[in-house]
Amino acid sequence: ASVKNPQGKEINRQFHNGKQAGFIRKKYRMLRRKLGQSKKVKAIKNINDKEQRWMTDLNHKISRQLINLAVQEQVGTIIMENLENIRNTAKSINRADRNIHSWIFYQLQQFIQYKAELAGIKVEYINPKYTSQSCSKCNKIKKSNRKANLYSCECGNHIHSDLNASRNIANKYLEQQSA
Ligand SMILES: [Zn+2]
Structure with a gap:
């Protein structure tokens, strides 16, 4: 969370x-x-x-x-x-x-x-949709960035894949709110 x-x-x-x-x-x-x-x-x-x-x-x-x-x-x-x-x-x-x-x-x-x-x-x-594939830092969607428990993006975001997904869930909601 x-x-x-x-x-x-x-x-x-x-x-x-x-x-x-x-x-x-x-x-x-x-x-x-x-x-x-x-x-x-x-x-x-x-x-x-x-x-x-x-x-x-x-x-x-x-x-x-x-x-x-x-x-x-x-x-x-x-x-x-x-x-x-x-x-x-x-x-x-x-x-x-x-x-x-x-x-x-x-x-x-x-x-x-x-x-x-x-x-x-x-x-x-x-x-x-895409909450586990997107980067919570730069928003890039790349399925292969997620390997088991690790989400690793070229932008330098290397974190637990569940934490990455959690951040995306929060971001998605906040984006909807501001849209
Ligand atoms: Zn990234």
């Missing part, structure tokens, strides 16, 4: 590492596969419920930390991408996994939205 003032200057940022969530999901996937071979339907359902509770709990924690930051920095509006983009970034994984993947992000957005509203913060969604 990137926190920007109305002039577009970043005043704070926050990272949430998806690694732990990925690790837990891999563990449950392996458990399911094992049980799938022995057709233990009830045990598989228990595992699914457990994984869902774990992810829900994580989403509560992440959304809480984001809202705490927003309150601390007196943020008036939180900007998020609409969900289409999340499905696209997940296209390398299989369909069942993709469904879980988009469910997790959808739930996270819902949690952020209702906690923001409780804190009196507005929530807006923008079209995610």
Whole structure:
């Protein structure tokens, strides 16, 4: 997340590492596969419920930390991408996994939205087109600038690709406001 003032200057940022969530999901996937071979339907359902509770709990924690930051920095509006983009970034994984993947992000957005509203913060969604491919510093669009976690542009912008996308999301909204 990137926190920007109305002039577009970043005043704070926050990272949430998806690694732990990925690790837990891999563990449950392996458990399911094992049980799938022995057709233990009830045990598989228990595992699914457990994984869902774990992810829900994580989403509560992440959304809480984001809202705490927003309150601390007196943020008036939180900007998020609409969900289409999340499905696209997940296209390398299989369909069942993709469904879980988009469910997790959808739930996270819902949690952020209702906690923001409780804190009196507005929530807006923008079209995610090019937010991960554009340079947040010089606006150049180049897909190959993004390599996994790193966004690297000829203009000298070398930053975490998620931070780059976060800045683009904020910039896009600010541009719309001034247009
Ligand atoms: Zn650039």
